[in-house]
Structures are given as C-alpha cells and as structure tokens.
Amino acid sequence: MIIAIDGPAGSGKSTVAKLVAKRLNYRYIDTGAMYRAVAWTAQKKGLDLTDESVMTKIALSLNIEFVPGAEGQSVLVEGENVTTLLKNETVGRGAATVAAQKFVREVLVARQRQIGETGNVVMDGRDIGTVVFPQADKKFFFVADAEERGRRRYEELKSKNPGLDLKTIIEEIRQRDHEDRNRKISPLVKADDALEVDTTRLSIEEVTDHIFKNINNL
Numbered sequence: 001m002i003i004a005i006d007g008p009a010g011s012g013k014s015t016v017a018k019l020v021a022k023r024l025n026y027r028y029i030d031t032g033a034m035y036r037a038v039a040w041t042a043q044k045k046g047l048d049l050t051d052e053s054v055m056t057k058i059a060l061s062l063n064i065e066f067v068p069g070a071e072g073q074s075v076l077v078e079g080e081n082v083t084t085l086l087k088n089e090t091v092g093r094g095a096a097t098v099a100a101q102k103f104v105r106e107v108l109v110a111r112q113r114q115i116g117e118t119g120n121v122v123m124d125g126r127d128i129g130t131v132v133f134p135q136a137d138k139k140f141f142f143v144a145d146a147e148e149r150g151r152r153r154y155e156e157l158k159s160k161n162p163g164l165d166l167k168t169i170i171e172e173i174r175q176r177d178h179e180d181r182n183r184k185i186s187p188l189v190k191a192d193d194a195l196e197v198d199t200t201r202l203s204i205e206e207v208t209d210h211i212f213k214n215i216n217n218l
C-alpha cells in the first residue's frame with residue numbers, strides 16, 4: 001500500500017505522515033528532505049544553485065538515506081545525520097530553487113519510485129499523488145491558512161532561533177507557496193482523486209484520526 005500526502009509548507013503533512021507511518025508500521029519518506037539535501041550540499045560547497053547541470057550531478061551522486069531513530073526518522077547524507085540542518089530556512093529556499101529544475105526532479109522522482117516500489121510506505125511532498133505515484137492507494141492533500149502555517153513554523157523554530165519574526169515567516173510561507181504553485185514543472189496541485197484536508201483548525205490527533213477513518217474505508 002502507498003499513501004501519498006501532498007500539500008504546502010506547514011500544512012502538517014510531515015508530522016501526520018510520520019504518525020500514520022508509525023501506527024501502520026510503514027516506512028515514512030519525506031521527499032522534501034531529498035530536495036533539501038541537494039540544496040544543502042550545493043550551499044556547503046558554495047556552488048551556484050541555479051546551475052541545473054551541476055545540481056543534477058549532485059542529485060545523481062548523493063547518498064541520501066532515511067533511517068528510523070529517536071526523532072522518528074533521521075536523514076543521512078553521505079552518512080552524516082543532517083536532519084536538523086536540513087530544516088534551516090536558507091536550505092528551504094535553496095530547495096525551492098533546485099525543485100524547479102526538470103532534471104533534478106527526474107532524478108529524485110526516479111529514486112522516490114524505487115523506494116516506494118516495495119510498498120507499505122507513507123510518502124509526503126508536493127507531487128506524490130500527481131507525478132510520483134499517481135496510482136497510490138490513498139491520496140491526501142493538506143491545506144491550511146498561511147497565517148496558521150506561519151505560526152506553526154514559528155513555534156517549531158523559535159527555540160533554536162530567538163530572533164525569529166512571525167511576520168517574516170508568514171511572508172516566507174507565502175513566497176514559497178507562490179514558487180511551488182507557479183513553477184512550470186510539477187507545480188503543487190491537488191490530484192483529482194486526492195481527499196482535501198483543511199488542517200487550519202484541527203489538532204494533529206484530529207487530522208491523524210481523520211486519515212485513519214479514511215484509510216479504513218479502503
């Protein structure tokens with residue numbers, strides 16, 4: 001079984017996808033982390049992120065692993081645990097740049113299909129239900145108001161970053177939405193057969209319960 005959860009930044013998809021995967025004893029694959037891993041590697045090396053052929057080479061050669069651990073799941077890049085480093089906003093902005101590149105997407109989508117091939121996976125991203133696994137058994141599309149998504153991001157990041165400004169974060173969320181929805185290749189869009197879940201006024205538990213009710217109706 002393949003469960004696809006797509007949606008914009010801060011819609012709650014990663015948190016819920018992780019919980020659903022845990023309860024079902026499935027693997028959880030955060031595809032955003034793969035785009036972030038490419039951006040992080042390029043930034044670390046001081047490379048130009050708009051150079052598609054260089055970014056594609058990185059995507060092709062990078063060893064990205066998802067391993068279950070204390071934090072629910074860790075992301076290893078070339079064996080290094082970069083789970084926290086990848087959450088950085090600079091890396092997020094870089095990820096949006098590389099995610100708009102055709103060949104980078106082709107390489108990472110192929111990898112995502114390979115990972116999901118064996119089944120029993122919960123995969124979250126922007127194009128899982130539309131491009132990566134159009135035949136997924138269950139598809140969800142999460143949405144939430146930009147203000148609420150900004151607040152969630154703020155709560156998540158503020159302990160490590162005391163100078164953080166909520167208004168700036170909401171603005172960044174809006175900017176990211178714009179980039180993700182308007183890029184030419186695989187823009188963020190709901191699959192026709194995905195169930196839309198508005199998480200604005202729902203707790204994590206309420207969203208998770210909603211998903212389980214739906215999965216049980218299979």
Ligand code: DC
Pocket residue numbers: 009031032033035036092095096097099100124125126127128176180
């Ligand atoms: O979900 P996230 O914030 O970790 O995603 C980082 C960037 O990668 C974001 O700009 C959207 C993009 N992305 C994508 O285009 N396709 C995916 N399947 C996952 C993420």
